Amino acid sequence: MKIYNKKTFFVGVYFIVMAVGLVVLCFIKEFKPYDLILAGFCALIGVPFLLRSLSYEKSRKDKLEEQEERNRFIALQSNSKSHQLTQIGCSVIMVLFFAMSRISGSAYFVGIGIGAAFCLTVSLFAEMFTKIYYEKRS
Amino acid sequence: MKTKIREYRTAAKLTQQQLAEQVHVSSRTIISIEKEQYSPSLMLAYRIAGVFGVSVEELCCLKENKEQEDREYENL
Numbered sequence A: 001m002k003i004y005n006k007k008t009f010f011v012g013v014y015f016i017v018m019a020v021g022l023v024v025l026c027f028i029k030e031f032k033p034y035d036l037i038l039a040g041f042c043a044l045i046g047v048p049f050l051l052r053s054l055s056y057e058k059s060r061k062d063k064l065e066e067q068e069e070r071n072r073f074i075a076l077q078s079n080s081k082s083h084q085l086t087q088i089g090c091s092v093i094m095v096l097f098f099a100m101s102r103i104s105g106s107a108y109f110v111g112i113g114i115g116a117a118f119c120l121t122v123s124l125f126a127e128m129f130t131k132i133y134y135e136k137r138s
Numbered sequence B: 001m002k003t004k005i006r007e008y009r010t011a012a013k014l015t016q017q018q019l020a021e022q023v024h025v026s027s028r029t030i031i032s033i034e035k036e037q038y039s040p041s042l043m044l045a046y047r048i049a050g051v052f053g054v055s056v057e058e059l060c061c062l063k064e065n066k067e068q069e070d071r072e073y074e075n076l
Helices: A006-028 A033-054 A056-067 A069-104 A107-137 B005-011 B016-022 B027-034 B042-052 B062-074
Strands: none
Touching: A006 A033, A033 A056, A056 A069, A069 A107, A069 B027, B005 B016, B005 B027, B005 B042, B016 B027, B016 B042
16 A cells, blocks of 8 residues: 555545544543534545545546646635735724724723734735745745 | 637647647646636647647747737836
């Protein structure tokens, strides 16, 4: 048995470990039907991934799909757009909650605003550093 | 970017899937290029040109596209 796609293999292993963990927890601690259903879902996701990583044909197909130039372009564009949207979302949440805290005088809203501001700052710094990195490399 | 891929493909009686298999991409990529939604990389253009036995310049209407780009640049 050979692993042809390590990435897919580890995704499969992760979900199976989650499923096994949930089942074990069900028996050791309290039996919750919800956990058992969740374990079933995890196994349903994990097993196909695991089988796929062990098949040469399917792994080759996955790698070709991953390396295809249009797919890479789409991944690049969607990542960039989602990053922009996250920044806009964080900015809106930050302004909204700071304004709400100002109106209501509640510290609870300030906390959420600070959380959003922190996310926005991390995102802006990450963007700045990756830009410097790629400016130097290309 | 405007290309002549559809014209050459239909003349060669190839389906999008057949062309895609010959140049190692998915048929969706060929569809997108033909719809002018996606510009192929230089290597992919070279591969496709190789299938039809034409130059990349001819396949990708480079002269026409350059003129168009120049016009857009001047209008900036």
